[in-house]
Amino acid sequence: MEIKISPSVLAADFANLESELKKCENAEMIHFDVMDGHFVPNISIGIPVIAAMDKVCDKLFDVHLMISHPKKYVKAIADAGASIITFHEECDDDTNETIDEILACGCRAGLAIKPNTPADKVYPYLDKLSMVLVMTVEPGFGGQSFMESTMPKITQIREKSPQIDIQVDGGINAETIKTASRAGANVFVAGTAVFRSENPQNTINELKENAKSI
Numbered sequence: 001m002e003i004k005i006s007p008s009v010l011a012a013d014f015a016n017l018e019s020e021l022k023k024c025e026n027a028e029m030i031h032f033d034v035m036d037g038h039f040v041p042n043i044s045i046g047i048p049v050i051a052a053m054d055k056v057c058d059k060l061f062d063v064h065l066m067i068s069h070p071k072k073y074v075k076a077i078a079d080a081g082a083s084i085i086t087f088h089e090e091c092d093d094d095t096n097e098t099i100d101e102i103l104a105c106g107c108r109a110g111l112a113i114k115p116n117t118p119a120d121k122v123y124p125y126l127d128k129l130s131m132v133l134v135m136t137v138e139p140g141f142g143g144q145s146f147m148e149s150t151m152p153k154i155t156q157i158r159e160k161s162p163q164i165d166i167q168v169d170g171g172i173n174a175e176t177i178k179t180a181s182r183a184g185a186n187v188f189v190a191g192t193a194v195f196r197s198e199n200p201q202n203t204i205n206e207l208k209e210n211a212k213s214i
Contacts, residue, residue: 062167
């Protein structure tokens, strides 16, 4: 599987987002966390920021909806520039209907699960999905510690679907990326590790090499 790094804008300098994204030119995609203050106890960026960054960045936009009702925002997120739209299995909307809406808008669909949600919750939808996101922290805030207890879920999903992208998000750094890669993940969200480093491009290269080294 191709190793992909998706730097999380949540950890970037919001006063200088355009220049921050230019530091990640060797990343495969850019990760945007959209939070509603209801599904998770935090509020983050929304559609105008994604649309603005789409004008100055040509990377694939990997948009993670941590919101209670993702379905009604799918078209607007797609129109803003998203390439991949991921939402949570635990949300209040119908999972199949939300996936179909994402696909109808011309985006790839991803499905996320929280640390305590079992892997088999995503199995019924694997044939429609491009990616599964296994949260390695509780969603809502950046800078949390990596939860190694989530690794068996990655292995279970990889065994079930050898070709699907499996993304991990939360506490990814030069060491934990090895653990997640060994379990079967191939797409890695890294916020603090990238944007708080002295040289984000070097950090992205190091993360890729470490993920490939297992």
